[in-house]
Amino acid sequence: MRIIYFFRALISDFLIYLLMLVLGIIFSPFAAFSREMACKSVRCYCICCFWVLKYIAKITVEFRGIPPEKNVLVCAKHMSFLDILMLAYILPKPRFVMKKELRWAPILGFYAMRLGCSPVARGKKGGAIGGLKRSINRKKELGEGQTVIYPQGTRVLPGVKAPYKVGAGIIYRDQKLPCVLVATNTGMFWGRRSLFRYPGTAIVNFIGEIPPGLSLQDFMGKVESNIEKESDSLMSSN
Numbered sequence: 001m002r003i004i005y006f007f008r009a010l011i012s013d014f015l016i017y018l019l020m021l022v023l024g025i026i027f028s029p030f031a032a033f034s035r036e037m038a039c040k041s042v043r044c045y046c047i048c049c050f051w052v053l054k055y056i057a058k059i060t061v062e063f064r065g066i067p068p069e070k071n072v073l074v075c076a077k078h079m080s081f082l083d084i085l086m087l088a089y090i091l092p093k094p095r096f097v098m099k100k101e102l103r104w105a106p107i108l109g110f111y112a113m114r115l116g117c118s119p120v121a122r123g124k125k126g127g128a129i130g131g132l133k134r135s136i137n138r139k140k141e142l143g144e145g146q147t148v149i150y151p152q153g154t155r156v157l158p159g160v161k162a163p164y165k166v167g168a169g170i171i172y173r174d175q176k177l178p179c180v181l182v183a184t185n186t187g188m189f190w191g192r193r194s195l196f197r198y199p200g201t202a203i204v205n206f207i208g209e210i211p212p213g214l215s216l217q218d219f220m221g222k223v224e225s226n227i228e229k230e231s232d233s234l235m236s237s238n
Contacts, residue, residue: 002196005197005198006195006196008056008057008058008197009057009195009196009197011056012053012056012057012197015052015056016049016052016053019045019048019049019052020045020107020108021107023041023044023045023048024045024107024108024110024111025107027044027045031110031111031114032114035093035114035115035116038111038114038115039092039093039094039115041111042088042089042111043088043089046085046088046089047089050089053082053197057189057190057197058197058199058200059082059189059197059198059199059200059201059202060200060201061086061201061203061204062201062202062204063086063090063203063205063206064203064205065206065207065208066206067090067091067206068091068146068180069092070178071144071146071177072147072177072178072179072180072209073146073147073149073171073172073175073178073179073180074087074091074094074146074147074148074149074179074180074182075149075150075151075168075172075179075180075181075182075223075227076148076149076150076182076184076204076227077150077152077182077183077184077227077228077231078152078154078155078184079155079156079157079184079185079186079187079188079191079192079231080155080184080186080187080190080191080192081190082186082190083184083186083202084096086184086186086202086204087148087182087204090204091146092146093115093144093145093146094115094145094146094148095115095116095117095118095145095146095147096112096118096147096148096149097117097118097120097147097149097150098112098117098118098119098120099120100119102119103117116145118147120167146180147171147175149167149168149171151164151165151167151168151220151223151224151227152164152165153165153167155187155192156187156192157187158185158188158191158235159235164223164224166216166220168220168223169216169219169220169223172210172214173219176212176213178209178210178211178212179209179210179212179219179223180206180208180209180210181206181207181209181210181222181223181226181230182204182205182206182207182227183204183226183227183230183233183234184202184203184204184205184231184234185202185231185234185235186202186203186204188200188202188235188238189202190202200238201238203234205230205234207226207227207230210222210223
């Protein structure tokens with residue numbers, strides 16, 4: 001069966017990145033016109049990716065909970081490129097905190113900037129957090145939106161424990177925004193650097209909101225315990 005999963009990965013990945021190129025070029029004039037059109041263009045691409053995954057890789061997507069529509073911080077478990085696609089599709093006005101290098105990536109970088117994503121230089125500790133705060137403050141002119149940050153800072157394989165970094169808490173404290181938590185199991189089907197795509201139902205679950213005003217320590221504790229508990233539950237049910 002693994003050879004089947006390998007070829008499913010090969011074909012689906014080829015189509016997903018081909019779609020990124022083709023649709024990215026076709027929609028670029030519309031995305032350049034407004035952020036709203038950029039969001040719609042990205043959402044259309046995500047739908048096409050879900051179709052490819054459903055019929056080629058036998059992976060279906062499912063959304064649970066209530067996605068936020070107001071101006072919030074979203075702290076999400078990150079296991080796969082798939083959970084990025086799912087959040088980009090379901091959130092009305094997403095803007096991701098992303099690696100600084102991605103802003104120069106063909107197609108991807110253009111759309112990330114049009115969505116209002118915030119690039120951050122990883123590995124610079126305090127300097128990275130300061131740069132992230134300045135970037136997010138500049139994005140306020142874009143109006144309401146959902147700022148998505150991955151507290152662990154990278155994709156994490158199922159079963160692997162990685163620390164939750166304090167950057168998410170500092171943004172929560174300084175921006176004085178409510179924070180919506182998101183759990184997922186996407187890494188079980190499309191894992192980090194995996195050569196295989198395994199069939200199943202990839203889930204993104206909006207599991208609750210933390211109001212503004214908590215201490216940094218209390219906030220980080222709630223984020224980690226709630227996201228990890230629910231993500232483990234999603235994975236154990238598959």
